[in-house]
Each structure stands twice: as C-alpha cells, then as structure tokens.
Amino acid sequence: xxxxxxxxxxxxxxxxxxxxxxxxxxxxxxxxxxxxxxxxxxxxxxxxxxxxxxxxxxxxxxxxxxxxxxxxxxxxxxxxxxxxxxxxxxxxxxxxxxxxxxxxxxxxxxxxxxxxxxxxxxxxxxxxxxxxxxxxxxxxxxxxxxxxxxxxxxxxxxxxxxxxxxxxxxxxxxxxxxxxxxxxxxxxxxxxxxxxxxxxxxxxxxxxxxxxxxxxxxxxxxxxxxxxxxxxxxxxxxxxxxxxxxxxxxxxxxxxxxxxxxxxxx
Numbered sequence: 001x002x003x004x005x006x007x008x009x010x011x012x013x014x015x016x017x018x019x020x021x022x023x024x025x026x027x028x029x030x031x032x033x034x035x036x037x038x039x040x041x042x043x044x045x046x047x048x049x050x051x052x053x054x055x056x057x058x059x060x061x062x063x064x065x066x067x068x069x070x071x072x073x074x075x076x077x078x079x080x081x082x083x084x085x086x087x088x089x090x091x092x093x094x095x096x097x098x099x100x101x102x103x104x105x106x107x108x109x110x111x112x113x114x115x116x117x118x119x120x121x122x123x124x125x126x127x128x129x130x131x132x133x134x135x136x137x138x139x140x141x142x143x144x145x146x147x148x149x150x151x152x153x154x155x156x157x158x159x160x161x162x163x164x165x166x167x168x169x170x171x172x173x174x175x176x177x178x179x180x181x182x183x184x185x186x187x188x189x190x191x192x193x194x195x196x197x198x199x200x201x202x203x204x205x206x207x208x209x210x211x212x213x214x215x216x217x218x219x220x221x222x223x224x225x226x227x228x229x230x231x232x233x234x235x236x237x238x239x240x241x242x243x244x245x246x247x248x249x250x251x252x253x254x255x256x257x258x259x260x261x262x263x264x265x266x
Contacts, residue, residue: 004085053127058138060123060145061090064155065115069221070203071100073122073135074155077156087155088248090124091134091203093176094236097193099201100137112180121145129179131251132217136176145235163246166255169265170208172220172236178207191237198229198236206242206255218255231259239265 018116063075071092078086092100103170108115124143137143174197204220204227214261222228223244241264244257 006192037076052129055126057125059122059126059135061135062119062121063087063090064150065092065104065120065122067101067104068227069249070219070227071104073120074154074250076155083150086252088133089252090126091132091175092124093134093136093202093251095136095138095140097176097197097200097202101201103137103140103143107141109243110141111144111147113147115147118147118150120147127176127180130215130217132175134175134179134181159248159250161248163248163253165244166246167241167243168206168208168218168255169239169241170206171177171239172232173205173207174236175205175217176202178205194236195233198233201227201229203227204229204232216253218253221254221256223256223258226258228257228259232262235262235264241265 006043026105061073061075063073065071065073072089073092074087074089076085077088084092092104093102094103103113120134123139123145124135125138127136151212172194174194176197177193206218206220211218220228220232220242222231240262242255242262244255244256247254247256260261
C-alpha cells in the first residue's frame, strides 16, 4: 500500500490540484486584504486642506495698518452692486515662526509715522484658504515700501458685532501653517511646529465645524483682549472645547476666552 502525497516540482508544467487551489486561495485573500487596507487608508486618514502659500512670489498691498486685536492691513477690494466700497482685512505675520507686531513697531519708529493714520504699502508673501488671507512680511522691516496721507474714511470703520457667549469644539492651530505654508498644518503631526509658531507670536486661532459642516475660524484672545499664546500651548493640535464671548470684526471672528477653562475632548 502506497501513501501518495501531493508534491510540487518546479520544472513540471502544472502543480497538483490541491496545491493549485490553495495557492489560488492565498492569492485571492492577499489581494482582498490589500484592497481593504487601501480603502481604510484613503477613507480614514485626515485630509490635507487646499490652502495656498505663494512661496517665492512677493505681492504689494496698500491700506490701513492696525495692531488690535492682532496686526492687520485693511485694503480696498472693489465696489459692490450698490457702489459701496468692499474691504478685506489681511492678517499680518512675520517671516519664520514670528508675529508681525515687533517688525511693524520697528518700521513705525524708523519712518517716524503712526500707521493707523496713513496709507501704508507693504510687500510680502500671501497665504490664503477658504476666503481667509494672511501676508507674511518675508523681508522683515524691508517689507515696508512707502506711506501716503489717508483720505478714505471707510478704512477706519470696523463692523463689530457681539454674538454672545458660545461653547465650541475644535482645534487650536497656528494660521500660518494651517492656511498653506505647511501640509499638514494641523493635528498631532504638526503639534511641535504649531507650538513653536505660537510661542514666536503668530496669532493663535481656533478651527471648528459650523452647522453646515464647513470650517469656522476664530482668533483666540484672553478675556482682557490680550494674546493667550503661552497659556494654551499644552492644548495645541488636540481636540478641545472652549467657551467665551464671540465677536465679529468685519469678516473675521474673535473669541475671548479664559485659558484655564479649556477642556480636552476624548
């Protein structure tokens, strides 16, 4: 009586049926697992936003520079259908991981003029996403070009509205990286970089989802209207809940918070 077992010899034209069926099953299982893994990677990873950082391209803008609640330059865009001028507030930041306040104050002293009383022309790198625009003063104090008398009274007007107290869920970010200069510019992979940016004075911001599922952005300030950057570093890039009074400043939103009341979300 002989005990025959299937045995595959490489130079034979066909493998035994049992080995062929087992090999085919393993191949099918392998490609099924590969497809499932690809699906999970694509559908469960965080998406990277489509912000733009115009690296290497300098743009000149002219408008009214003001320092509160954060450094902005308010520029004329166009006239609406009723002939009323439309303006945009561009958040100013400095080159690298620094805020723009010190550079702007240095320029004011250098040219002996207060920026909130003249048209100022600045040159820098634009960063924008979802209708929000920032400008990096890439050349530091050399980003200043000129100033001239301010005649447009509309530049002084700020459309400020108090929206009351709100509790929001979202993430603390640094706007420079989030809006385009880094991808990803949010979440755990970006935590250390965002912390350095906020430590350097780049304005702290908060991103959350509104009722329509779209992102809302808020400048973060203390209840005394001062920056809270150093007080919130331990919460950067983590899912957190914050509460505070919300205010709109033209097209921007600001939330005034007590950093001690920030809560981490599970």
